[in-house]
Amino acid sequence: MTDATLSFEEAMEKYDPVLGFEVHVELNTKTKMFSSAPNVFGDEPNTNVNEVDLGMPGVLPVVNRTAIESSIKIGLALNCTIAENCRFARKNYFYPDTPKNFQTSQYDEPIAYDGYLDVELSDGTVFRVEIERAHMEEDAGKLTHMGGATGRIQGADYSLVDYNRSGVPLVEIVTKPIQGAGSRAPELAKAYVAAVREIVKNLGVSDARMERGNVRCDANVSLRPHGRERFGIRSETKNVNSLRAVEHAVRYEIQRHAAVLDSGEPVIQETRHWHEDTRTTTSGRAKSDADDYRYFPEPDLVPIVASRAWVEELRATLPEPPAARRKRLQSDWGYSDLEFRDVVNAGVMDEIEETIAAGATPTVARKWWMGEIVGRAKNADVDPGQLGVAPATIVELNKMVEDGKINNKMATEVLDGVLAGEGTPAEIVQKRGLAVVSDDGPLLEAIDAALAAQPDVADKIRGGKVQAIGAIVGGVMKATRGQADAGRVRELILEKLGVQV
């Protein structure tokens, strides 16, 4: 059944969205949260497990020190207070994704709380998202629903369980309600998750690959009429696992809620499932008994005490935050706000930094990446960095142009050759016989021919209309198949016509 929706514009006219996110980050520790089994993606099912992960009777979990340190680092990077004391708790539920019938999590004592993250939108607007808490827990096993027509849980005959993921350390980051985003709510949703992913990747505590589930997002959406203080009833869309999907899911839920409210019905507080194929959500389950998790302190684990000395030691190891790094690079490179934003949005900041490190000037690096490579990447439908252009290639190409060996047009041809795997720029120049004609003899011949072909233009230039010279230069470039140095051609034409500029 398809739910009714309002257009996004109409929804925005009538209602004010409030968002909330729970982002789960899988840590990239070598071992699991409470067992020494390896934390590795993609291995044969049920081989990265031991008795602890399988919840055998009588086993005892032991906390992974690195996982605690990674969690504290995430808390610090999110400007949180790190708890002096915290505990693990059991979250009790029956479902085959955990063989223990509980998930070891944190409840009333998270390791980090009361933080914020400044999120930059694509036009440079900075939006502060308040962080409620970041707590530690373990991931669950992976279920595959078999049989039935859809492959979804509805209609499945049975499920297969792989516990390799069971016990992988997770940090769940929970925001406070996010108000005031208005029509930019979908964009903010995407930017927030992107910022969290960037931070954990930058910290080196997670592989942060959304396609592998390293970063997973549950998105809460509610609407209220403009001017009303009290929040509306929210829905929680589970497992929205790409940045694009986060934006689309929030947008869809806003439109769906608006239609429900317009019809005079109350929104049902429920879990929703996101469907990438149709870009819609469907109803999961309403809040029920199943949410009564009967949390209690985990008796098999002792409390965690994060001494201030330990916290400061970890703080000292934090890398430069991504936002600060961007600020520093923009100022170092002397790009305007707009130029820099374009670079960031095109996803080539790291590439430009590497190209500059390889010896290019900031202007040259930007010219090549933004002017040539980004467009080619778009055509190939890949990220610019994936095209495989080495920083040294750009430096080499640019040097050839500066030395007058080839012109800009040839340089782009050489770049295409590099991308086609024909070799290094020097090899391609040689193989394709590319070289700027710098001997004036052939140029003068071509100039004479071009002037003779367009006598009216020649007269104009003689008469002082120097801007008309383009037509003659064009003729010469055509005659020399683009191998002439356009600057030199221009000089020679003016010389020939006796025009001083």
Place this chain on the structure above:
Amino acid sequence: MAAINRDDVAHLARLAHIEMSAEELDRMAGELAVIVESVKSVSEAAGEDVPATSHPIPLTNVFREDVVGHTFTAEQSLTGAPDAYEGRFKVPAILDED
């Protein structure tokens, strides 16, 4: 904590997936109420200055270094599984939850 009544016991039984007869519910409600009352007397003995604790021994920060240890083979993992298929545990489909 308020006294445990019959409805509470029925609710807990449902959460714990335990089937209980009407007679059992009545009996258990009475017994649990007594237990809760007994435990409650502990909080009367502990003053304001005694923090709530989940462990009898004041031990903290028991950690393990992040070093890979032993694992099971898939065959070992599945020993004792009521049903298995291609290296994975096979379980009945469970509806209404995800």
